[in-house]
Amino acid sequence: MRGAEERMSTRIAYFPGCSLEGTAQEYNLSLQAIAPKLGLELEELEDWNCCGSTAAHTLNHKLAVSLPARILALAERGGYSSLVAPCAACSHRLLATRMALANNAGLRKEVQDIIEMPYKGTVEVKNILQVLMELGPDKIAAACSRKMTGLRIASYYGCLLVRPPKVVQFDDPEAPQSMDTIIKALGGTPVEWGFKTECCGGGFSMSRTDMVCKMTRDILDNAAFEGAEAFAVACPMCQSNLDLRQLNVNQRYGTAFKLPALYITQWIGLCMGLPARDLGLGGNYVDTGDAVAKAFAVPPEKKPPALSAAGAAVKA
């Protein structure tokens, strides 16, 4: 039995990046919780460094490619063929670096000197959605113990998960579907809405809160109008703006949005019947209790203890 499991599992280098250790701890928690059940063997890279994110590539091109190159070189050294970076900014920087180095032998040499490591470009970079879509919605559903009962969930991809198309080469850059198909497989009702890839304001959350509030308001407004009851996200920045800034939006615009934004990994974990605290559900600013309770409102034959625990934990 164990042997079979081992054969099924896929060894992937795991690069959490800074956000999954900070504001997006629940993304990390929930991913770690569901990975074994999906046969994903995530092995955190040793001695990983910052991807450089927006800060590096707006200031210094060499730094912006050297930081991610070192991460990829570490994965190469570890013998991995693929690497998963759950944060959309991280995966974007890693992908852009991979592309820049593949197309420029001179830069490749220079970067290898900078990071003092060999770099071949053999490691494939994936975001969570890609990894999940490669498993397939059916396999994910099969690993779950219960299905949602039609909660209307708006999948929000933001700007970087599927764009720029030439770099990411995944899903439709303007009308993505991957997260929606997973939500559907989990028993949720994917909401057809117009703001799937609209910008949330990203990193301007701190410096231009006013602007981010307006952009987030528009996103919340469209989702609510189309009848969404919650979000599914796969980017820490998106989650933070939709969730944390939702409170500011309500204050600023006198609205009463109550749309919890859960990571896709959290939705999967809930369907696997995992306890809410293992999925980091308590970390949300917008109350998740009602949405989660409604998601599984018609109790399955054998009511798993996880649901009551989740409801209780959040309500308390």
Place this chain on the structure above:
Amino acid sequence: MARIGVFICHCGENIGRTVDCAAVAAAAAKFPGVVHAADYRYMCSDPGQNLIRQAIKEKKLTGVVVAACSPRMHEPTFRRATAESGVNPFLCEMANIREHCSWVHEDRPEATRKAIDLVRVIVEKVKRNLPLLPVKVPITRRALVIGGGIAGIQAALDIANGGHEVILVEKDPSVGGHMAQLSETFPTLDCSQCILTPRMVEVAQHPRIKLYAYSEVDSVKGFIGNFEVSIRRKATSVNNTLCTGCGACQQACPAKKIPSEFNRGLGTRTAIYSPFPQAIPNKPVIDQANCARYKDAAKRGIPPAESKVCGLCQKKCPIQPKPAVDFTLCKDTFVTEKVGAIVVATGFDVLPPKEFGEYGYGKYADMIDSLQFERLASASGPTQGAMKRPSDGKEPKEIVFIQCVGSRDNARGCPYCSKICCMYTAKHTMLYRHKVHDGKATVFYMDVRAAGKNYDEFWRRAVEEDGAQYLRGRVSKVYKRGDKLVVKGVDTLSGELVEIRADMVVLATAAVAQPGAEQLAQRLNIAYDMYKYYSEAHPKLRPVETNTAGVFLAGACQAPKDIPDAVAQASAAASKVQGLFSSQELERDPTIAHVNEALCAACWYCVDVCPYSAIEKKEIKDKKGNLIRMVASVNEGVCQGCGLCAATCRSKSVELDGFKDEQVYAEIVAL
């Protein structure tokens, strides 16, 4: 003893800038056999040609070398000048010192040296040239026109009215093309059907036009003056000699929900159908993929005539006891036609808007493309011309038109301007405002390109008299909110973001080549550009000819075109065809291959490589008629002089006139 004259052209500055033409002439004057060398600014002009004529007379030249541009354009010019002075034109040759020298080099002394080499090579060749006489071939004075849109119709009528027979092949069940789908036409707003349908009738009734509707060109053999075309006649399941076009079968057909191609999916049709009531020929065809009888027959592997499923069309056909609907006519048939010239008028298609995720086409019923809008506005359309939007049939009070959807967009693979969209969008706003007086029409545009007679006035009229609002900018996104489509764009003139809640959005999608354009080009052996539009022989001076002699272009298969341009080009192509047909015989380039039968080893390698099937196996018999051996033999009428056989022949028994081994070796030695 050879007496060669060398003439160096400056080509304005094209050659003179990098090549010292006087130095080339001076060097050439010293080549053995050269008795005259001169340079001139424009050798192709009349004074330039006179230099050649004069020198031939005065110096008694036996050969002429013109060092100038590529022979493609002006070899005929200089050969004509040579012939006029009484020297066989094939004793005149060109040395290409422009494309092969001045245009590709920067260093003047080096380029001059190379030009001298190029001239020396051709001088050595011309010394060994022999006079050649043109080959005469009879012309089949019938034309094939491929495509029954307005361009094809115009070309067919012009040629037929000129007194020649025309075969018109149309792939759809009716002629008419895209023009039949249009409501009104710019810049006059006259009804498309009213000006087109009489032409369609004329085609059908013309005694010299043979129309093959629902047919496609399957293969083309032969050459100018003598093409043999095989035409696939798609199975219609209807006997056209019996059918009266009454339409009873279409009313009887229970498969009523098939999206109508003619209405671009906004209406439906039946499985037995003719695309629209004014169709020519007005005979229905059975769409086998959607017919219950055919589906049953295919499933059970029996002929459709033996299936008992449905057959209502046949039962309701008033022609009895032998109905016009005939399920034994279920297989495509082929006919072969001999023609002397071919006009390609296969038209265009529009880019499928499903490529535009940011606009959500396909997701929103009220987002349509411009051709669908034409159907909505057309009196023969699904709404009889009433402005009703597809989702709920309500009258749209605000429409947003988005131009350049795909056109001028590198990311979508169409960096070119589709040419017609600015004008038809202006027309759409007018048609809309004439029907919905309180309606609001907003157009997002990049530039308005209204170059044409009365065109600029037309779109200004849309703005000034019919109140269309033009916003210069792009649309980033369209999304649905309730029953409205929210259009987010930018007005770059005021620098403001714009959000419009529209009832309907119309996309002016790019014009693209017909699907299958590539395959047809390969059958016809004509060139096409990277967007699969067919290439004209010269972008300015030979706009309706292709590089394959005898094949001409008309209409939007060459590039996006509006109706006046398509019709003008069709008439131009027709006049080219009539020019060709004005003589009984055609003079052909005598550069053809000959087999030295004494040397031929009958290995048949030449037969295998000949792309024109011009080489036959010939029997050599003794006086008593006994077969001695077999040899290769070239059919002079078919040979195109490509030289593959000469290069392939192992025993050197095939030689190309004008390019004999001796001449080519002399060129190599001269280098």
